[in-house]
Amino acid sequence: MKRQTLLGLMILCFFCGKAQSHYPGQHKGKFAIADQLKPAVxxxxxxxxxxxxxxxxxxxxxxxxxxxxxxxxxxxxxxxxxxxxxxxxxxxxxxxxxxxxxxxxxxxxxxxxxxxxxxxxxxxxxxxxxxxxxxxxxxxxxxxxxxxxxxxxxxxxxxxxxxxxxxxxxxxxxxxxxxxxxxxxxxxxxxxxxxxxxxxxxxxxxxxxxxxxxxxxxxxxxxxxxxxxxxxxxxxxxxxxxxxxxxxxxxxxxxxxxxxxxxxxxxxxxxxxxxxxxxxxxxxxxxxxxxxxxxxxxxxxxxxxxxxxxxxxxxxxxxxxxxxxxxxxxxxxxxxxxxxxxxxxxxxxxxxxxxxxxxxxxxxxxxxxxxxxxxxxxxxxxxxxxxxxxxxxxxxxxxxxxxxxxxxxxxxxxxxxxxxxxxxxxxxIYYHDQDGLYVNLFIPSELTWKEKGMKVRLESSFPEEGTTLLTIEAAPGVPAALHIRYPSWAVAGASVTVNGKKIPVKGKPGSYISINRKWNKGDRVAVHFPMTLRSIPANDNPGTVAFAYGPIVLAGVMGTEGMTIPAPYSNPELYNDYYTYNYNVPQGISNVLDIDVEKPDASIKPVAGEKLTFKTAKEGVLLKPLYDIHRERYVVYWNINPGSSKDKVKHQ
Incomplete structure (x- = not known):
């Protein structure tokens, strides 16, 4: 926010008889003016x-x-x-x-x-x-x-x-x-x-x-x-x-x-x-x-x-x-x-x-x-x-x-x-319409849908693994639809079982897998989305590329050389010193990879015994989720141009 910045909204929709609003939940009867728009969910x-x-x-x-x-x-x-x-x-x-x-x-x-x-x-x-x-x-x-x-x-x-x-x-x-x-x-x-x-x-x-x-x-x-x-x-x-x-x-x-x-x-x-x-x-x-x-x-x-x-x-x-x-x-x-x-x-x-x-x-x-x-x-x-x-x-x-x-x-x-x-x-994580439940994110959690008398437990180690287990802990007693997001990155397909029995998957990535049935307490739905490596080129330069595993952006771990972070914090001294912050990027750090971006898995291999950790075959660069890299240098976008004179990063 230089000399300007942000502002906000919290949009937890709620549904009630007296008034309805797209603003946060937990407020039945607290709105004098009801939204005229009927939302989809x-x-x-x-x-x-x-x-x-x-x-x-x-x-x-x-x-x-x-x-x-x-x-x-x-x-x-x-x-x-x-x-x-x-x-x-x-x-x-x-x-x-x-x-x-x-x-x-x-x-x-x-x-x-x-x-x-x-x-x-x-x-x-x-x-x-x-x-x-x-x-x-x-x-x-x-x-x-x-x-x-x-x-x-x-x-x-x-x-x-x-x-x-x-x-x-x-x-x-x-x-x-x-x-x-x-x-x-x-x-x-x-x-x-x-x-x-x-x-x-x-x-x-x-x-x-x-x-x-x-x-x-x-x-x-x-x-x-x-x-x-x-x-x-x-x-x-x-x-x-x-x-x-x-x-x-x-x-x-x-x-x-x-x-x-x-x-x-x-x-x-x-x-x-x-x-x-x-x-x-x-x-x-x-x-x-x-x-x-x-x-x-x-x-x-x-x-x-x-x-x-x-x-x-x-x-x-x-x-x-x-x-x-x-x-x-x-x-x-x-x-x-x-x-x-x-x-x-x-x-x-x-x-x-x-x-x-x-x-x-x-x-x-x-x-x-x-x-x-x-x-x-x-x-x-x-x-x-x-x-x-x-x-x-x-x-x-x-x-x-x-x-x-x-x-x-x-x-x-x-x-x-x-x-x-x-x-x-x-x-x-969850949304609902009148008759069905939407599962959008695979974050371990429990949902209580009071109006329907339904309780769902979501267990998953995502994104370390692509499997999510949904357990019905309380059932509504009437048929209800379960809509599970079929992510756009899941190009390797999907598999779904209900109580251990495999069911056909309709739809395609970028849609929802819908299961309509009368649910009983103890029903278990397992959904698996295999994750694959993929390249994400910059719009303006196909030779400048980031890599992702499923939805997770991977970054190259580049060590701590030249970092001047005082323990235990690393803040700039002035209000806006983050604009003059000198990252002191070492001259030896390279952002060049020799990789076929059409087939990244041929050159980027998982590290045995390490979750969501990969290594480039030629350069030996360790790649990890960007969200897991802290107090270390990293590279997100790579120059895919072997032998280029641009094999050293620009400094700032």
Missing amino acids: YAFDLQDVRLLDSRFKENMEREQKWLQSIEPYRLLHSFRTNAGVYAGNEGGYHVVNKLGGWESLDCEVRGHSAGHILSGLALMYASTGDGQYKIKGDSLVRGLSEVQIALNQDGYLSAFPQELINRNMRGQRVWAPWYTLHKILSGLIDQYLYCENKQALDVASRMGSWAYQKLKPVTPKQRTIMLRNEFGGINESFYNLYAITGNKEYQWLAEFFYHNEMLDPLKEEKDILEKKHANTYIPKLLGLTRDYELEGKGDGHKVADFFWQTVIDHHSFATGSNSDQEKFFKPDHQSEHLTGYTGESCNVYNMLKLTRHLFTHTAESKYADYYEKALYNHILGQQDPATGMIAYFLPMLPGAHKVYSTPEHSFWCCVGSGFENQAKYGEA
Whole structure:
């Protein structure tokens, strides 16, 4: 997020009699305005899914420790300072150990982390049922309510004064104040929806009323100027606040933040993304999509899908991530952007949110395929297993390495979205329509479908192996369809057994395998997708190639020579030092392989006894999943051109 960044959405659909919404689950009866769009499928509440042991659960557990380690009074310090009230330790008179990085008192986006953490705590409470996360969220909400009252500015709430908003309205230089307010507003809404915190809704509603009075007098010319500054997904939050309360002022606010300059060209299917700040752009589509769902008409899905497909096909890397120095590059020019600043994590966070919206509209497997790719190859490996810290970028520079945050002195935008990413792994595993269950991801978990009286246990060592076992632990007593995603990468076919009996597989990769029957307790469905090695060439250069095994991007392990990572963390010193970070790539690291890209398995062989580990026959390069490479250098894209003078990587 240079001097701009991201914003968000959580889209757990739910189904209930009183009102229905594409926003998070666990909120029956909490929406005054029902969505008019009837989705193809609904997501389950996070509380209905519990993760079993896996790498995903390990990531979530590391996140839990970090969430619990940050004291509320430290998060509230900048808010209280802004309000001129006592900002010390709630438990005594000690001076606060202030948070650093983007939460420093001289940083214009201070306060954004409190919003992310409110969301993270709410998601973690829903994902685990552990009351400690609700208790901590309640404490933060109480503190923010006290600050809002002390400020006494018609509902305004932030860790910075309104002058930053005024600068934005005047078109003067300022770092994304509405983006920061969106994080706070979104976190409060999540606390209400997931944690039953009515005080959070009251604080959010007062923020909305202040914003309406603040923006109502704005002229069209002034509006055009101020919308050029990043505002994240605040339009999506205002749509959700409108849906919850029925207050038309919030709908007006959401429509106010429709950015014509960026969105109108998409209606004409024009790709104008080059040089646009990617994470400023993506959340605009979230608001557009939320409007489409509420209204049930218009071209919102068509526009959002065009944007999504354009990003996926022409602006993304093999990992599902996108951007170079946070900006979209020229379409199909991946090989020219293999730098140390590719793949901002917030972009993937928001693309996954948009993907979930679009999937519920149509239930097309292409969305689930992308979700899997980006989740495994970026989000899962965003967290450092040794410390739980978060990487801002996923560098594509050959010989680079991941650079992580610190517990108290970074708080970049991607740290904020990371608090949410690691708490909601259960959100996209399962979906349902009226009569059937969809299994989209092969993440070990248990699902309780309360409305149908059905409970399913999913066991798998995927992606180490291609077999998944589904056990019916409680049966609905009536026929129901089970739709298992047939991944687009599964070109070697699929096999399915029900209670040990093989059944014919209809369909093809990029669709669903559907089994219709009356299920009984104890029924077991085993599905196997053989995984194969494949090449993924850059769009603009068939000689620049990444390799994947099934959906998993493999990277060459290049050691630690020249790395200057202080133990135990590796953070840059300044707010944005990740743009000047010197990876010190050794001259001896080569990104050349002599491989037939049409038959990679002829030259890349599995290492005996090692899961998901391969070695190139000629060069002896060890290849492992990118998500498993930490505190080491790596290469993702290779130059397949033996004897080329380009056999040494560019340095930076």
